[in-house]
Amino acid sequence: MANFNDRENRKKEVIGIIGAGISGLLACKYCITKGFDPIVFESESSIGGVWTKTIGSTKLQTRKNLYQFSDFPWPDSVIESFPDQQTVMDYIESYARHFDLLKYIQFHSKVLSLSYEDGDDGAGEWNSWDQVFSGKGKWSVTVQDTLTLSTQVYQVDFVVVCVGKFSQVPNIPEFPPNKGPETFEGQVIHSMDYSKMDSKSASNFVKGKQVAIVGFQKSGMDIAMECSTVNGVERPCAVVIRTPHWNLPDFFPWGLFSLGYLYQSRFAELMRWAFSKYVESYIKHKNRLAKHGMVPEHSFLNELSSCSANILPEGFYNRVEEGSIKLIKKAESFGFSKEGILLEGQSEPIKSDLVILATGFNGIDKLKSIFKAPKYQKFIAGSDDSGTVSLYRECIHPRIPQLAVIGFSQTTANLYTSEIRCRWLAELLDGKFKVPNTKMMEKDIKEWDKYKKRYSYKKYYRRSCITPLHIWHNDQLCKDMGWNPKRKKGFWAEWFEPYGPMDYTG
Numbered sequence: 001m002a003n004f005n006d007r008e009n010r011k012k013e014v015i016g017i018i019g020a021g022i023s024g025l026l027a028c029k030y031c032i033t034k035g036f037d038p039i040v041f042e043s044e045s046s047i048g049g050v051w052t053k054t055i056g057s058t059k060l061q062t063r064k065n066l067y068q069f070s071d072f073p074w075p076d077s078v079i080e081s082f083p084d085q086q087t088v089m090d091y092i093e094s095y096a097r098h099f100d101l102l103k104y105i106q107f108h109s110k111v112l113s114l115s116y117e118d119g120d121d122g123a124g125e126w127n128s129w130d131q132v133f134s135g136k137g138k139w140s141v142t143v144q145d146t147l148t149l150s151t152q153v154y155q156v157d158f159v160v161v162c163v164g165k166f167s168q169v170p171n172i173p174e175f176p177p178n179k180g181p182e183t184f185e186g187q188v189i190h191s192m193d194y195s196k197m198d199s200k201s202a203s204n205f206v207k208g209k210q211v212a213i214v215g216f217q218k219s220g221m222d223i224a225m226e227c228s229t230v231n232g233v234e235r236p237c238a239v240v241i242r243t244p245h246w247n248l249p250d251f252f253p254w255g256l257f258s259l260g261y262l263y264q265s266r267f268a269e270l271m272r273w274a275f276s277k278y279v280e281s282y283i284k285h286k287n288r289l290a291k292h293g294m295v296p297e298h299s300f301l302n303e304l305s306s307c308s309a310n311i312l313p314e315g316f317y318n319r320v321e322e323g324s325i326k327l328i329k330k331a332e333s334f335g336f337s338k339e340g341i342l343l344e345g346q347s348e349p350i351k352s353d354l355v356i357l358a359t360g361f362n363g364i365d366k367l368k369s370i371f372k373a374p375k376y377q378k379f380i381a382g383s384d385d386s387g388t389v390s391l392y393r394e395c396i397h398p399r400i401p402q403l404a405v406i407g408f409s410q411t412t413a414n415l416y417t418s419e420i421r422c423r424w425l426a427e428l429l430d431g432k433f434k435v436p437n438t439k440m441m442e443k444d445i446k447e448w449d450k451y452k453k454r455y456s457y458k459k460y461y462r463r464s465c466i467t468p469l470h471i472w473h474n475d476q477l478c479k480d481m482g483w484n485p486k487r488k489k490g491f492w493a494e495w496f497e498p499y500g501p502m503d504y505t506g
């Protein structure tokens, strides 16, 4: 491994990294360890990505032992298992300082477009990843200084796209004519606008208003909790729900085993279905789902395999029972009237002053729009409209040269997922192994797709989610890198102990 500070042995190829969230920082760190001097383009003024602006009450959803850098554990001073946003930010910042990453980052630098210059601007064929730096082409990265609005074009040998999935491009439903937000006399915002406010401004914003929230994923539930704290039973917060979900009350179903043992061990990967039923019975009981008519039609395994299982905010159903949160279920589609939200098939609107669309983000559009050539846009977005990106080892597209995407395909512990992929990528860039030819990679992607679809909830197969196959996926990355995929000591530990970031330190 090249010495971090050994200037003479630095590699000449330029790596451009887009984004300085967790994925971009990891990509930067592992490129440096291989002797590259990357340039990280970050559109904002700080590192941390999604963690820079969250709803005030947001905490880590994953236990912190699973959400940590393999060579930089959480400090002992952080005792809670699910640290809050500021604590996560402090941790990410201390990681960047510890590995001296900040000097590689250009802040206020928004990448407007990427175009592959091989003499025909992406129109020609590029067939092989046989040589990562083929010497044939370079990427032109058009970057806008967000302060001066001036642009500059950088030529780089390889691009790592780490733009994240949960920001910037909101997913706004389409409305029939005269049924859109323009009809409504109140105010409509997206949850990302709410997240940008500090806690005090957010409280003042919703105070005294009749609030309706559309969406029952993490941000929808968190905002509902905050609204109900501010407005109480006098002005209940309405939550419009299309699909009930299996939201976990805690990490210890029936108090026996932690979820880690049930989902993050090799044995658990074989026992998915049985463990799923066990967890379902607990969630149903603890959240009193039957009483609230909130038992999902799909299984917990489907939920987990779609990366849509969330931790329920503490006391959520108590708020429902006291009347400060009102659940409005099974709304397939909705529009607006003058007075509020109008659900399909209903004549009376949900009268509101403020509607918050907690309808998620359109990550695929964000990713696609960064490519200049339609050909690459098409490759990246795929053709089956599932919103997934077809990547070999969830990192590179067989037909897009000299480029990787990190952080798009998800698990329930995304930091360590991004970390092992960045290590894999760094080894590939360093020439430590080769990937198979285009056809073989495409075949492998198809096989993986089959497994991913087998378990996920069809309606929600919009995410590249590998949760039920996480260890298996890591096994493949390890084998490529020439590591032993069996990371534990002894038979018992190998099969029954949960896997986590610290198993992949060496």
Ligand SMILES: Cc1cc2nc3c(=O)[nH]c(=O)nc-3n(C[C@H](O)[C@H](O)[C@H](O)COP(=O)(O)OP(=O)(O)OC[C@H]3O[C@@H](n4cnc5c(N)ncnc54)[C@H](O)[C@@H]3O)c2cc1C
Residues within 6 Å of the ligand: 018, 019, 020, 021, 022, 023, 024, 041, 042, 043, 044, 047, 048, 049, 050, 051, 054, 055, 058, 059, 060, 061, 062, 067, 109, 110, 111, 112, 162, 163, 164, 165, 166, 167, 370, 406, 407, 408, 411, 412, 413, 414, 415, 418
């Ligand atoms: C509220 C919230 C809570 C979460 N909690 C968890 C959790 O508990 N556990 C878990 O595993 N995952 C969680 N996640 C998922 C989370 O997205 C990942 O854990 C991880 O932080 C993603 O990091 P990233 O670097 O891939 O993307 P991001 O954090 O989105 O970072 C992307 C970066 O790219 C920059 N960027 C984007 N476009 C451009 C451009 N064109 N030019 C330049 N820069 C650009 C952005 O400004 C940003 O800094 C959570 C997500 C959210 C939104």
